[in-house]
Amino acid sequence: MILSTLRNLRTALTPTAVMTPTTATTATTATATARVPRAADGDVLLETAGLTKSYAGADGELPVLSGIDLQVRAGEVVALLGKSGSGKSTLLRCLAGLVPASSGTVTYRGEPLTGANPGTAMVFQTFALLPWLTVQQNVELGLEARGVPADRRADAAVQAIDLIGLDGFESAYPKELSGGMRQRVGFARALVVEPDVLMMDEPFSALDVLTAENLRGELMELWESGQFPTRAIVLVTHNIEEAVLMADRIVVLGSRPYGTIRETFEVGLDRPRDRNSPAFADLIDRVYRVMTGRPKELPHPSLPGRTEAVEPDKRTPANTPLPRAGVDGLSGLAEMVAHRDGRCDLADLADDLGLAIDDVLPLVDALELLGFARVGDNELQLTERGTAYAGADVQRSKTIFAEAAMEAPLVRLITTSLRQNPDGTLRAGFFRDLLAHHFTSEQVTRQLETATDWGRYAELYAYDAGPQEYQLDHDQATGAADV
């Protein structure tokens, strides 16, 4: 924990300060380091051209981003939006100069980056505070790392603390603070160095809904008031509503086969934004369609998301990864839809559940993959199989689920491999190795977790976490022997 905190902190503080000319609020936070002229609205601050990023994996290079051409201009808030694994954080880190591009260029104010970007500071999802330092000391760290003398550090930190609504908490330790107040410290520590561009990596996602809403609102008020000591914001999020609420431009990243810019939306809505306005809802809808991968010209696609283009008989574990959806979740969703006469609007459903629509997407993907539902025009509709599943008693629902789960490539692979093995057992490592050719180890782990959950529930196979071994279910083994 401490190690990861330190690692995050180091990345947050690495750049050498480049100060923007000061506003009234930030006049005393000047550092001894180089100054650059304040960028005029519209000036390009960050730019990538042909950016490609791969990570070294067990089987060689694993491509994560490809052909990213992006500009971040002074005066704008840019949201990088995409499903998990689409490369949002990697792109943010490339822009911050924290990870090098594999090819292509990243420039800050026209200069190619050769290391940490001097014009950025980062706010993390996990706050990354040092628990043994007070609020004031944590905030000052941002300046200390950039060589600002002690007397100036104190003044500047007090100003940043005031700006972000933390006055009175200067001498508190992180453990005394709520999550929302801790994240305020995270903001103050980034803002105190007056970066040209504030980088935020899912800064609200570790907070409860109300705290996140409050902090988002305050941040945007500050941004609009002109008191913000930065010239641009880049926000990583997987939450469509958050992106539409905050951004001037939304860059949707797709992850098929690896991170590319799928589409860019100019938001163009007045601030503060009205969630209930038709224009807001319409944009959410348009972004949703792009994010789920459904081609806009096809109103009734067969599968959203990562499985969209693959015909059922051509699906393999490599081209159709299992969505991250447990049986309880997808059964619950099927039942909810059944109670609504077998169909419902996805946005309404997410609203009723108090979730962002993208949180519901893996469950929707799962229902489609299992042939339990179809999605068209934002409406989820149960199929005959899905209706039967939702209405069945426990034993019958297991039978229906088992039949459906065998259409999910990874579950089918595990089941048929076990059937072919004389003693009906196989180590998880076998499947892990097969999948490692196509996915990162984190993705492999997630998919095997889903496959284990589905296979257990369907009574296709059991899994013993001790030896990490799959075993064909007794009935399956008997059935296989009969064949």
Ligand SMILES: Nc1ncnc2c1ncn2[C@@H]1O[C@H](COP(=O)(O)OP(=O)(O)OP(=O)(O)O)[C@@H](O)[C@H]1O
């Ligand atoms: N340091 C690394 N080494 C190897 N692979 C990595 C590394 N960092 C990220 N990846 C992989 O790159 C892919 C993109 O990860 P990244 O975190 O950029 O995506 P993301 O869209 O931000 O996802 P999430 O919302 O889940 O954080 C993932 O498959 C991830 O496992």
